[in-house]
Amino acid sequence: MFMKLCATKDISPGEMKQFDLIEEEILVVNLSGQFYCLEARCSHAGAPLYEGSLEEEVLTCPWHYSQFKIKDGSVLRGPARKPLRVYRTEIKDRQIFVETERPEGRKIEESKNLKSERS
Ligand code: FES
Numbered sequence: 001m002f003m004k005l006c007a008t009k010d011i012s013p014g015e016m017k018q019f020d021l022i023e024e025e026i027l028v029v030n031l032s033g034q035f036y037c038l039e040a041r042c043s044h045a046g047a048p049l050y051e052g053s054l055e056e057e058v059l060t061c062p063w064h065y066s067q068f069k070i071k072d073g074s075v076l077r078g079p080a081r082k083p084l085r086v087y088r089t090e091i092k093d094r095q096i097f098v099e100t101e102r103p104e105g106r107k108i109e110e111s112k113n114l115k116s117e118r119s
Contacts, residue, residue, distance in 0.1 A: 002090060002097040008035065009094065016059075018050040019098075026087060026098055029070050031057060036070050037087040037098040044080035 005019050005028060016029040018040045025040035027049050038059075040049055047063035054060075058076060059068045066080035073084035088099035 001101075002088075002099050005037075005096045005098055007095055008091060011035070011096075014054060016050055016054060018048065021100060024100060028089075028096060028098075029054065029059070031070055035089050035091060035096050037089045037096075038068075038070070038073055039085040039087075042066060042080060043075075043082035043084055044078075049084075 003021070005026070006017070008030075011017050011028055011030045013030050013032050016027055019026045019028065027038045027040040029036045029038065038049075041047065042049055042061040042063065044061065044064060044066050047061050049059060049061060051062040052060050053062075054070075057070050059070055060066070061068075061080065064079050065077070066075065067077040068074065068080070068084050069076055071086075073086040075081060075083055090097045090099075
């Protein structure tokens with residue numbers, strides 16, 4: 001089931017935003033106009049990744065600086081060992097949709113601040 005999160009204009013290139021769904025937290029990242037939805041907590045110890053930093057296609061965790069590849073969630077640098085889950089994402093009518101496994105899921109909060117790419 002796909003769920004609408006927000007409009008594409010709400011997340012500028014190089015920014016990311018967290019959405020809290022029931023039992024799932026999703027991080028939406030805008031990489032040069034391409035949108036990716038990943039699990040929002042670091043697979044190492046659960047840091048909120050929206051507080052991390054984006055540099056090109058790499059997301060760095062704010063706590064112990066693990067690095068993940070945005071496009072596939074793979075670990076580029078530990079201590080994290082488990083990749084981040086990447087959710088199927090669709091853009092329709094300039095809106096961002098994410099595929100969630102929970103049909104009862106609904107958006108309960110659009111949360112957390114935007115984080116800009118470091119330059
Ligand atoms: S919580 Fe992310 S590297 Fe430890």
